[in-house]
Amino acid sequence: MEWLRVHRGDAPLVIAFPHGGTDLAGLDAQFVSPWHAQIDTDWWIADLYAFAADLGATLVATDISRSVIDMNRDPSGASLYPGQATTELCPTTTFDGEPLYRFDQPDEASITQRLNLYHRPYHDALSEELGRLKAAHGRVVLYDAHSIRSHVPRLFDGELPQFNIGTNGGTTCDPRLETIIANICGASGYSHVVNGRFKGGWTTRHYGQPEDGIHAIQMELAQRGYMAEPDPITHANWPSPIDPNPAIRPVLEQVIAATLDFAKGQA
Incomplete structure (x- = not known):
């Protein structure tokens, strides 16, 4: 599974990147355009946290685009935010509400196939790494790493x-x-908020069992902290490159270091 990348560390911290991929799994022709299908990617998110590997963190990332299947959605298809606008397990629109597909949307058979090919193996990998580290340390933190445009x-x-x-x-x-x-x-x-618009997706809710030694937390970053956000966004200017020295990286380094201290029982 070349689309699934696992960097194994020995520290009691797993950092997950469910939305950083741009691979359309051969479905390019079904989408309005590849650019539309990739516009809502958590751009450069694994690069932003690459420093964590040197601290012993385990990194789990998928190269499959969220437009193919969203690794952070309930596999049953149940909404994470009932009554609020959101995207589905296999999204049919962009965050802005624009259609993703040229013609037919994914049917039940297609969704099941994508679950079996991508969603389940990704979560099998997360479960395996969390189990490995919990067995070694007694306590582990899952840090679910995300980013999104500042204005949607x-x-x-x-x-x-x-x-x-x-x-x-x-x-x-x-x-x-x-x-x-x-x-x-x-x-x-x-600026920051706790349990505001983004309270944690399926990954955080599914794995977070603090009474059993597995602590899960989601961090959703506004992308302006590490890349330019042009207005309007067009084929010509999006995605913009990652800032080589992101202003928020020192904060993230503090967050990851403190999370590790907590996981090790040092905080």
């Missing part, structure tokens, strides 16, 4: 805070971990 009117009003911490209302990790990360973001000078 269909999904949220105004400008998204720079750091969006999600723990599904404080249920997916020890409250101390949530507080530690929120305090770092709060002291950074950048």
Whole structure:
């Protein structure tokens, strides 16, 4: 499975990248255009956190685009945010509500096939790494890494805070971990929110079992912190390159270091 990339570390921290891929799994012709199918990628997210490998973190990333199948959605198809605009397990629109497919949308057989080919193997890998590290350390943190454009009117009003911490209302990790990360973001000078528009997706909610030693937290970054966000976004200017020295990287380095300290029982 060349589309699934696992870097194994020995520290009690797994960082997941479910939305950083652009591979359309050979379905390019079904989409309005490859660019439309890739517009909502969590651009450069694995590059932004690459430093964590040197700290011993395990990194799990998929190269499959979220437009093929969203690794952070409930495999049953149930909505994570009932009553709010969102995208499906196999999305049919972009975040802006534009159609993704030229003609027919994925049918039940196609969705099942994508689940078996991509969604399940990705989560099998996450489960394996979490189990391995929990057995070695007794406690492990799953940090689900995301990013999104700062302005997506269909999904949220105004400008998204720079750091969006999600723990599904404080249920997916020890409250101390949530507080530690929120305090770092709060002291950074950048805007932040805890359990705002993004409370943690299926990954965070599914794996977060703090009473059993697995602590899960989602971090949704506004992309302006590490890349230019042109207005309007066009084929010619999007995606923009990653900033070689992102202003928010020192904050992320503090967050990951503190998360590791917590996982090791040092915080």
